[in-house]
Amino acid sequence: MARLTDKVRTLFDGKNFAVLSTLEPDGTPHSTVVCVGRDGDDLLFALPKSRRKTANLTRDPRAAVVIFDPASPYESVQVQGTASIHDDPDGTLADELSYKYTGGPYPGFAGPHPQWVTVRITPGKVTTSWPDS
Numbered sequence: 001m002a003r004l005t006d007k008v009r010t011l012f013d014g015k016n017f018a019v020l021s022t023l024e025p026d027g028t029p030h031s032t033v034v035c036v037g038r039d040g041d042d043l044l045f046a047l048p049k050s051r052r053k054t055a056n057l058t059r060d061p062r063a064a065v066v067i068f069d070p071a072s073p074y075e076s077v078q079v080q081g082t083a084s085i086h087d088d089p090d091g092t093l094a095d096e097l098s099y100k101y102t103g104g105p106y107p108g109f110a111g112p113h114p115q116w117v118t119v120r121i122t123p124g125k126v127t128t129s130w131p132d133s
Contacts, residue, residue: 002123004041007130008077011067012038015101018067020045022056030056035097036067043079043121046094048114049087057083063121075130081121091116 004012012018018036021029032053037044043065047054057063061083068076088094091106094116098106 001041002079002081002126004038004079004123004126005128008126008128009038011069011077012036012043014069016067016069018043018065020053021064021066022053023060023062024052024056025059035101036065037093037097037100039120041123043081043123044093045119045121046088046091046097047117047119049117050114054085054117054119057085057119065121076128078127079121079123080125080127081123083119083121086118086120088116088118093118 016036017033019031020034020036021031024030030052034045034047063081063083065079065081066076068074091114095106098104
């Protein structure tokens with residue numbers, strides 16, 4: 001397991017969007033922009049159970065996550081790791097991430113909402129692009 005530096009943790013703790021890349025059944029990459037949280041060195045995502053990226057991670061748990069600081073976009077981080085998926089029937093993480101990014105609850109909770117899962121990516125390799133890395 002790879003460790004995140006304090007600078008990397010700060011980047012993931014901010015309101016910075018990340019790009020999650022999974023593998024399609026034929027091996028091609030599938031990348032989407034996501035909100036991200038952190039628990040220690042693990043990265044957390046709230047995903048609808050029905051989404052393509054959830055199916056991809058269920059079939060093949062290898063994933064990569066890229067994030068950068070909008071104030072300094074040439075400084076970025078790539079985390080390659082292994083995903084585990086856990087049911088989150090109440091959408092707890094989706095709501096937590098909504099508060100982090102928007103300051104309010106997830107808007108879909110006013111009506112029907114998707115079946116949520118929490119994806120936890122444990123880093124295997126962390127690559128940074130800044131000079132002191």
